[in-house]
Amino acid sequence: MTAIGLPDASGTRFTDYLETHSLPSDQADTRAARDGSVLATLVTHSPVEGGWFRPIDDLVISIVMQSCHSDVVRDIGWGRSSFVEAPGCILVTPPGCKSYWTFGGNPLVLHFSIARERLEALGLDWDSSLSDAGADHLNAPLYDRLVSELASRIWSVLEQPAPLGERFVDHAVATMLTVLLGGHVEDRPASPSRGGSGLPAWRMKKVRSLVAERPGLDLSIEELASSTGLSADHFVKAFSTTMGQTPHQWLSSLRIEEAKKLLRQTDQPLTEIALDLGFSSSAHFSSRFKQLVGMPPSAWRATFRS
Incomplete structure (x- = not known):
């Protein structure tokens, strides 16, 4: 396990974590839209214990592509949330938000780092979207097959950016944001039964x-x-x-x-x-x-x- 200190200076993009080696990872690959406003980074993570990450300027959407089913503790400023990460688990980290993480194993996670100017170009006002979604909505892990499928498609399209591909990325990112920030997720893990006792x-x-x-x-x-x-x-x-x-x-x-x-x-x-x-x-x-x-x-x- 690696403990991460919180640097004083604020970063800019998700890739800054990799460039400064503040994010323990076994492997990472980044693809970008032509104007650089959308970055997709596929990371094989190393375990993190009690790690604080400095704020960055982008909205980050993280989708678990390969799961270790490890226990996760996360805090993005609204209190600590504990859960078991599972395939398709989606986590949203607001821009300018320092975050705390604890998790084990080596999950494969696809992170989308979306610049503020891209959010504005899509007509998204972050402050009002946050108010509409509510802290509880974004604090918990989300699940949605459409978002996971779009994430995979965006990753493939960004391998060889082309005009039509860029247009697809623009629409796909807008759809992802609408679903996630608007609270329109359709697929959630089955809720544990309220009856009976569980396994200690x-x-x-x-x-x-x-x-x-x-x-x-x-x-x-x-x-x-x-x-x-x-x-x-x-x-x-x-x-x-x-x-x-x-x-x-x-x-x-x-x-x-x-x-x-x-x-x-x-x-x-x-x-x-x-x-x-x-x-x-x-x-x-x-x-x-x-x-x-x-x-x-x-x-x-x-x-x-x-």
């Missing part, structure tokens, strides 16, 4: 430890339940209350995250990846991948290949 942290830790020992994720509900000392039925109910999804759904999302890593870092064929991760066929794998990610695995590999 020590039992959830045992589940995660077992999963970490079995990278193939060929685990049964009975094995997960046994690691916590609970019956399968009791475990399923408690897990679903805690996580807002069933153990089966959670394991499926973990398999997709492992698939993303293999797609990005290896040349393994899709069929081989599918079978290694316990899917019945490459068609089943592709269908589930597209359902959770919003694009086929082949398209994801072409877009985010290292």
Whole structure:
């Protein structure tokens, strides 16, 4: 883990964190619109513990493209928010806002840094948008498949900027901002049930430890339940209350995250990846991948290949 000090001087763009090495990262790649008003930076993060980041002048939209399902603590000036980051998690950081972060693992995150002049050109008054959205709205992680899909498309288009591509970026960024800042997000993780009791942290830790020992994720509900000392039925109910999804759904999302890593870092064929991760066929794998990610695995590999 790395602790980050807060420099005195305010920065300008998200990339300043990389240039000054104030942001621990394993890998980073930046693409820009022709006028530089929109920067897209794909970062493989290193863990951060108790890190304060200096303010920058841009609005930053961060989308988790590959998840570690780690516990996150975040503060953008409205109090600390704690959550587990998941695939598709979207976080908005206002311009001129110092931020605090704690998280583990090495999540792959696509950050969009949007200059104030671009916001103004799109007819967006930040102060009024913030007032309309409300602090609570932006303090929490957001989820929206349309925004995640647009983020992937923008990243691809920025690889070779062209006039029509620039026009697409302009409209796509405007749509993203309208959805996120206007509070029009459609997809949110299932809310934990209010009934019954959930898994205490020590039992959830045992589940995660077992999963970490079995990278193939060929685990049964009975094995997960046994690691916590609970019956399968009791475990399923408690897990679903805690996580807002069933153990089966959670394991499926973990398999997709492992698939993303293999797609990005290896040349393994899709069929081989599918079978290694316990899917019945490459068609089943592709269908589930597209359902959770919003694009086929082949398209994801072409877009985010290292």
